[in-house]
Structure formats: structure tokens, C-alpha cells
Amino acid sequence: MHITKQDQLNHMLTLRIVELTIVTLICAILIRPLLSEIHPYFLWIELIDLALATVFYFIIRAGFLDKWKISISLTASNLLILPLLVISGGVNSQLAFFLPLIPIMAALIGGRLESLVVGFILITAIILATVFGDSIMDLNDHIYSDEKTISRSFWLIITIVFSMIFGRFFLQKYTELTDQLKDENLQDPLTKLLNRRGLSLHFEKELDKTNTDSPLSLMIIDIDYFKKINDFHGHNIGDLCLIEVANILKNALRKNDIIARFGGEEFIAILPKTSKIEAITIAETLRRKVSENTYSELELPLTITLGLTESKPENETTLKIIKRADKALYKGKNKGRNRVELSED
Numbered sequence: 001m002h003i004t005k006q007d008q009l010n011h012m013l014t015l016r017i018v019e020l021t022i023v024t025l026i027c028a029i030l031i032r033p034l035l036s037e038i039h040p041y042f043l044w045i046e047l048i049d050l051a052l053a054t055v056f057y058f059i060i061r062a063g064f065l066d067k068w069k070i071s072i073s074l075t076a077s078n079l080l081i082l083p084l085l086v087i088s089g090g091v092n093s094q095l096a097f098f099l100p101l102i103p104i105m106a107a108l109i110g111g112r113l114e115s116l117v118v119g120f121i122l123i124t125a126i127i128l129a130t131v132f133g134d135s136i137m138d139l140n141d142h143i144y145s146d147e148k149t150i151s152r153s154f155w156l157i158i159t160i161v162f163s164m165i166f167g168r169f170f171l172q173k174y175t176e177l178t179d180q181l182k183d184e185n186l187q188d189p190l191t192k193l194l195n196r197r198g199l200s201l202h203f204e205k206e207l208d209k210t211n212t213d214s215p216l217s218l219m220i221i222d223i224d225y226f227k228k229i230n231d232f233h234g235h236n237i238g239d240l241c242l243i244e245v246a247n248i249l250k251n252a253l254r255k256n257d258i259i260a261r262f263g264g265e266e267f268i269a270i271l272p273k274t275s276k277i278e279a280i281t282i283a284e285t286l287r288r289k290v291s292e293n294t295y296s297e298l299e300l301p302l303t304i305t306l307g308l309t310e311s312k313p314e315n316e317t318t319l320k321i322i323k324r325a326d327k328a329l330y331k332g333k334n335k336g337r338n339r340v341e342l343s344e345d
């Protein structure tokens, strides 16, 4: 089974929740009898719950469960408090105020759907407990009027709905933040293209998909005499030129092509399902577009040299492809720059 970072996080969260349940039960068993006299049934049920929660804890620790199994198990572990609820006044029990925590836990561990399902199960249980309230015992011998029971159910349902909505918003924010972090991790901050890490992630995937019938092409694109721009006009103007070249390349390529900043003034474009013959035409277009443009307010001329290669049907690796394209690029540089050079091997 492939274990993702999310699975690890869910696993860790579930363990913490079960640990808290165990600690709460131990506190209830040890401390509560000292504070007031309680019916022995409570103690027995709490001891059984403690045993079940401990077994459950070790089952979770032993292996990774998928998020549905975790959510169901979590609900089951929280339902351990149900026998206690039934003998302590149902919705009127002080324990009932644990219930609204459950949809939030389900959202954190499972997701929106799990939180929704768990919330609806709890609301149904509360409605049933209110309708059949007369059959619920209260070993503490408290008397509750129907009005009080209904009003408690009302507030419990409201808090459970609140908890479901909160869980949903929390997850949305969390997902947005993690997506943003993921993007930032894979993006070059200056040009907003993929960075080296982003490139290798996409490149591996594309190479896996490539077959003999439809090879991919790769080009390394290097700005010519870029050092001179920096030296004569400063780093800031150099940066502006990099951004403009990046934009031209991105806009001229097709939707499925991948473009990344490989480092310094070097870019890599991956053209899936593209032969070297088709790639030469695309590379020529890129070269022409960059050379026809002028850069920054100083209207600087810039050119690029492109080294191009095609994936081989067998024993191909990302490193080998890049090496071939790099060799072609340096041949292009030696031949005078502002040109497209195809790899020989």
C-alpha cells in the first residue's frame, strides 16, 4: 500500500484522539468516584470502554488504515460513550456535550464527506433519543421535563451542525494553504515557471507515459550573452529580461508542454508526444519570438540558443535526455548562438 504524507498525518491525529479518549476515561474512573457517589454501572461501562479503546489504540498503531476505515473506527471509538449516555439521561446527560466534537474530528481525519456522514448519524441518534426519551434510564435519578429534553436536543443539533460547518471551512482553508505551499515549493519565484524540483516531478511522469509511437522532445534554452546585460545594466534589468523571456516561452508553447527555469538564464521545455521534427519548428518559433522582442524600458535586444533532443525508446532516463540536449546547446553556442541545434545521438 502506498502511504502518503496525508495518510501519515491522519494516522498520527487518530492516535492522538484515541490517546485523549483513554486519558479521559482513566480520569473518569479514578477521580470521579472521589467527587461524588456514582452508580457502579458507570464504573463497569467505563472500564469496558477503556479496554476497548486500548485494544483499538494498538490496532491503529499496528498499521495504516485508509481514511474511511479510520473515520468509521473513530466514530466507533466515540460511540463507546453511548452506553454511558443511555444510562445517564440520553441527551440530558453531561456526556452528550462531547458529541459536537466528533464531526470536527471526522473532518480533520477523514474529510468533508466523512464529517457530513458522522454529523447526520449523530443528529439522527439525537432525534431518536428525544422521541424515545422515556425508554432511556438515568441512573443518577435526575428528572427532566419534556421541554428541557427538547431544548437540550435542539442545542445539541445546532452545535453539531456548527461543528460540521466549521470542520468544512477548516478543511477548505487547510487545503488551500497546503496547495499554495506545494505550488510555492515547485515554482521559481522570479519567473513563476516551474523550478528544478517542479520540472523533475513532471518530467518523470511524462517519461513514464512516453512510448515508442509517440516520443517526447526536450529543449534546453539559454539566453545569449546574458552576463553582459547584468554587467552593463545591472541585475534588476537582468531580472526583467528573464521574466520577459519566460513569458514569451510560456505563451508560445502549447497547453500540454512543460516549461521550467532550470537555473540562472537557462530554461527547459518538455514537449510530450512530439517528434524532433515537430520540435524543430516549435524551437524555431521560440527563437524568432525572443529575438523579435525588445526587453525592458531600455529596449534591449536578446537572443536565445536552443539544444534539442528526442527521447529514445529504450533505457531512457531524464538525466540522459538532459545531457544530450545540453551537448546540442553547447554546439549551438559554439556555432555562433541565436540558433536551434539538434542532438546527434
Ligand SMILES: Nc1nc2c(ncn2[C@@H]2O[C@H](COP(=O)(O)OP(=O)(O)OP(=O)(O)O)[C@@H](O)[C@H]2O)c(=O)[nH]1
Pocket: 190, 222, 223, 224, 225, 226, 227, 228, 230, 234, 235, 236, 237, 238, 239, 242, 263, 264, 265, 333, 337
Ligand atoms: N539578473 C539575473 N542574472 C542571473 C540570474 N541567475 C543567473 N544570472 C546571471 O546569468 C549570467 C550567465 O552568464 P554566463 O553563464 O556566462 O552566460 P552568458 O553570458 O549568457 O553567455 P552564453 O550563455 O555563453 O551566451 C551570469 O552573469 C549570472 O550572474 C538571475 O536570477 N538574475
